[in-house]
Amino acid sequence: MDLSPASIQEAYTLITPHIHRTPLLTCSTLDTLASTPQSVADLANTPFAGLEPAHPRFRFFFKCENYQRIGAFKARGAFHALIRLLQGGEDVRTRGVITHSSGNHAQALALAAKTLDIPAYVVMPEISTPSKIAGTRAHGATVVFSGSTSEEREAVVRDLQAQTGAILVPPYDDANVICGQGTTGLEMQAQYEALVEQTPRLSVHPEQKVLDAVITPIGGGGLNAGVATYFSDKTTKVFGAEPSFEGADDCRRGLEGGVRVESVKTLTIADGLRTPVGILNWAVISDPSKVAGVYAVTEEQIKAAMRLVLERMKVVVEPSAVVGLAVCLFNEEFRRLVEKEGGDQGWDVGIVFSGGNTTVEAIGKLFT
Amino acid sequence: MDLSPASIQEAYTLITPHIHRTPLLTCSTLDTLASTPQSVADLANTPFAGLEPAHPRFRFFFKCENYQRIGAFKARGAFHALIRLLQGGEDVRTRGVITHSSGNHAQALALAAKTLDIPAYVVMPEISTPSKIAGTRAHGATVVFSGSTSEEREAVVRDLQAQTGAILVPPYDDANVICGQGTTGLEMQAQYEALVEQTPRLSVHPEQKVLDAVITPIGGGGLNAGVATYFSDKTTKVFGAEPSFEGADDCRRGLEGGVRVESVKTLTIADGLRTPVGILNWAVISDPSKVAGVYAVTEEQIKAAMRLVLERMKVVVEPSAVVGLAVCLFNEEFRRLVEKEGGDQGWDVGIVFSGGNTTVEAIGKLFT
Numbered sequence: 097m098d099l100s101p102a103s104i105q106e107a108y109t110l111i112t113p114h115i116h117r118t119p120l121l122t123c124s125t126l127d128t129l130a131s132t133p134q135s136v137a138d139l140a141n142t143p144f145a146g147l148e149p150a151h152p153r154f155r156f157f158f159k160c161e162n163y164q165r166i167g168a169f170k171a172r173g174a175f176h177a178l179i180r181l182l183q184g185g186e187d188v189r190t191r192g193v194i195t196h197s198s199g200n201h202a203q204a205l206a207l208a209a210k211t212l213d214i215p216a217y218v219v220m221p222e223i224s225t226p227s228k229i230a231g232t233r234a235h236g237a238t239v240v241f242s243g244s245t246s247e248e249r250e251a252v253v254r255d256l257q258a259q260t261g262a263i264l265v266p267p268y269d270d271a272n273v274i275c276g277q278g279t280t281g282l283e284m285q286a287q288y289e290a291l292v293e294q295t296p297r298l299s300v301h302p303e304q305k306v307l308d309a310v311i312t313p314i315g316g317g318g319l320n321a322g323v324a325t326y327f328s329d330k331t332t333k334v335f336g337a338e339p340s341f342e343g344a345d346d347c348r349r350g351l352e353g354g355v356r357v358e359s360v361k362t363l364t365i366a367d368g369l370r371t372p373v374g375i376l377n378w379a380v381i382s383d384p385s386k387v388a389g390v391y392a393v394t395e396e397q398i399k400a401a402m403r404l405v406l407e408r409m410k411v412v413v414e415p416s417a418v419v420g421l422a423v424c425l426f427n428e429e430f431r432r433l434v435e436k437e438g439g440d441q442g443w444d445v446g447i448v449f450s451g452g453n454t455t456v457e458a459i460g461k462l463f464t
Numbered sequence: 465m466d467l468s469p470a471s472i473q474e475a476y477t478l479i480t481p482h483i484h485r486t487p488l489l490t491c492s493t494l495d496t497l498a499s500t501p502q503s504v505a506d507l508a509n510t511p512f513a514g515l516e517p518a519h520p521r522f523r524f525f526f527k528c529e530n531y532q533r534i535g536a537f538k539a540r541g542a543f544h545a546l547i548r549l550l551q552g553g554e555d556v557r558t559r560g561v562i563t564h565s566s567g568n569h570a571q572a573l574a575l576a577a578k579t580l581d582i583p584a585y586v587v588m589p590e591i592s593t594p595s596k597i598a599g600t601r602a603h604g605a606t607v608v609f610s611g612s613t614s615e616e617r618e619a620v621v622r623d624l625q626a627q628t629g630a631i632l633v634p635p636y637d638d639a640n641v642i643c644g645q646g647t648t649g650l651e652m653q654a655q656y657e658a659l660v661e662q663t664p665r666l667s668v669h670p671e672q673k674v675l676d677a678v679i680t681p682i683g684g685g686g687l688n689a690g691v692a693t694y695f696s697d698k699t700t701k702v703f704g705a706e707p708s709f710e711g712a713d714d715c716r717r718g719l720e721g722g723v724r725v726e727s728v729k730t731l732t733i734a735d736g737l738r739t740p741v742g743i744l745n746w747a748v749i750s751d752p753s754k755v756a757g758v759y760a761v762t763e764e765q766i767k768a769a770m771r772l773v774l775e776r777m778k779v780v781v782e783p784s785a786v787v788g789l790a791v792c793l794f795n796e797e798f799r800r801l802v803e804k805e806g807g808d809q810g811w812d813v814g815i816v817f818s819g820g821n822t823t824v825e826a827i828g829k830l831f832t
Contacts, residue, residue, distance in 0.1 A: 162778045167778065403824050407822070409780075410530045410781075411778065412774050412777075412780055413778075452778040456770075456774055456775065456828075456830070456831035457831055457832060459828060459831075460824075460830075460831050460832040462824070463824035463827075464825060464829070464832065
């Protein structure tokens with residue numbers, strides 16, 4: 097499986113019957129806000145309704161993967177990886193598949209395995225929340241418990257693989273997973289084309305009808321590498337966004353230092369982005385012809401962006417989902433770049449909302 | 465202005481340029497949940513993903529007025545009332561309009577007045593939250609403060625009317641407002657028709673392609689009376705939903721006793737539904753050929769429904785918006801009715817989500 101736009105087109109054909117075509121939403125309030133210089137402190141007192149931007153700088157197109165099956169883009173990669181395993185001729189229906197994520201990837205793998213009639217084993221720490229365990233089991237996976245350290249989890253995975261022959265499906269560092277996640281980019285570009293047929297637009301490339309820029313969160317880097325691969329033969333610039341808290345911006349730091357950062361230990365509120373970038377993912381993201389830059393935002397900026405999406409767009413997202421929007425609103429380096437390159441027209445920016453798996457209690461905890 | 469389906473069609477033509485055609489959403493998880501007997505306590509431990517209903521009882525179509533302009537259906541009635549005033553030949557552009565709501569109606573009136581170039585005065589209690597004051601001002605209205613009791617507010621309104629000649633636009637007890645809100649029903653029926661062209665359906669009236677039932681919240685009754693008027697020449701049964709807390713189910717109690725309840729004092733979490741039903745609204749709602757029944761739900765049931773909409777649909781709604789869904793999920797009397805009348809096919813039910821104006825802090829307070 098090579099990482100090319102054609103591979104992503106192939107992946108899309110394979111997974112289309114199983115995934116949702118999630119909506120591409122716009123929000124003029126957020127366009128206006130982003131086109132006006134902002135700090136988090138300013139935002140709290142801004143009466144949005146009357147705002148008129150000095151000149152249009154951003155027009156946003158939100159790809160809502162929070163409305164994807166299992167509530168996150170991870171369903172794309174999981175379905176693609178399993179369909180490829182079935183095509184590969186190995187007896188995956190007997191052997192089964194295994195993973196050790198306790199987050200969105202676990203649920204995605206469980207759903208895809210159940211749909212494709214493949215046994216699935218998910219190794220989860222004993223201390224996982226009951227709702228996550230119940231959710232994974234409800235999709236038909238066998239949940240096996242382990243200790244909390246990665247050594248303990250990996251030992252349980254090895255034991256289970258030895259017993260069952262189950263094939264490991266990694267959460268991000270895998271070409272098939274990357275191509276699956278990249279279909280997010282393909283779909284948003286197609287929806288953008290259809291939308292701008294109907295509406296006047298800012299884009300600096302009117303003849304091509306491509307997005308000027310796309311920004312996605314970076315955790316392990318599956319989504320960003322996949323989307324960057326899809327746009328690699330287009331004029332669209334792809335960017336990544338990370339939390340800066342406790343060094344969670346491992347990818348940005350790696351690019352600065354010229355070497356991939358191999359481990360991260362952070363408790364950022366963007367809990368889907370606590371992992372370091374994978375090896376295959378790094379190869380794509382560190383290629384400046386594919387990814388134009390990675391920017392970081394603070395916890396406070398992530399919360400401000402999440403508040404805007406919930407209160408203004410009335411859309412439920414998890415903290416990890418809004419780091420791209422937070423970069424557009426608050427990262428001065430990125431905003432200067434858009435001002436310079438977007439000129440009088442501004443940029444049409446695709447923002448991927450990666451997921452919406454949160455709870456009302458978690459929202460309450462963040463904002464009280 | 466008579467209250468007929470034709471009047472609502474006329475209202476729709478007038479307001480269409482100014483309002484959003486809000487989406488009609490479906491959610492198979494909620495259909496499945498509602499088709500399985502539930503209590504609030506059961507719900508907390510239900511692993512939704514694996515559920516298969518014994519037989520389909522409900523298929524829901526959610527009319528998302530939380531995505532309407534100003535975040536609530538109130539924009540419809542406000543635009544209609546003001547356009548009719550302009551047509552009426554009175555010099556409303558000199559005199560202006562006035563209201564004393566501090567909630568969604570105030571913002572709706574302010575937006576409509578600004579759009580149509582009419583001065584607007586909004587009387588608000590001094591103790592109103594700063595964001596509501598800022599929001600109303602941002603739409604260009606003149607905010608005038610009063611004391612908190614209804615006597616104090618009405619005195620300020622009378623003074624202002626004497627000074628300016630401003631015309632009162634009531635929040636619900638007004639034929640033009642009712643017809644404006646009724647366009648919600650017209651739009652959802654049209655969207656339902658388009659949707660069922662594409663998807664197999666449960667409805668017991670396949671030849672007519674009309675919803676089997678529609679349920680809306682009842683506060684002052686503008687939305688319910690308008691929607692019931694629209695469906696009055698169709699087979700669709702229209703229902704109302706109210707909170708039962710501290711007697712907020714004034715309409716249900718009035719129907720039981722045969723007399724409209726004229727005042728209510730409640731602090732239900734469904735803060736848009738704390739008012740008694742208006743006189744014109746009562747005339748429609750108490751007509752059994754127009755409204756088939758009104759049902760009440762507890763605070764706990766409202767919270768459970770709100771949690772499901774936020775966590776499962778990933779849609780932000782205010783507590784008042786989900787009382788109709790709560791009736792479908794938890795009110796045993798209503799559920800028995802659907803079981804009896806829906807038979808093997810079940811019912812296609814349109815549920816109006818009336819608004820989404822809440823904050824992350826308010827969500828936090830409700831669920832912690």
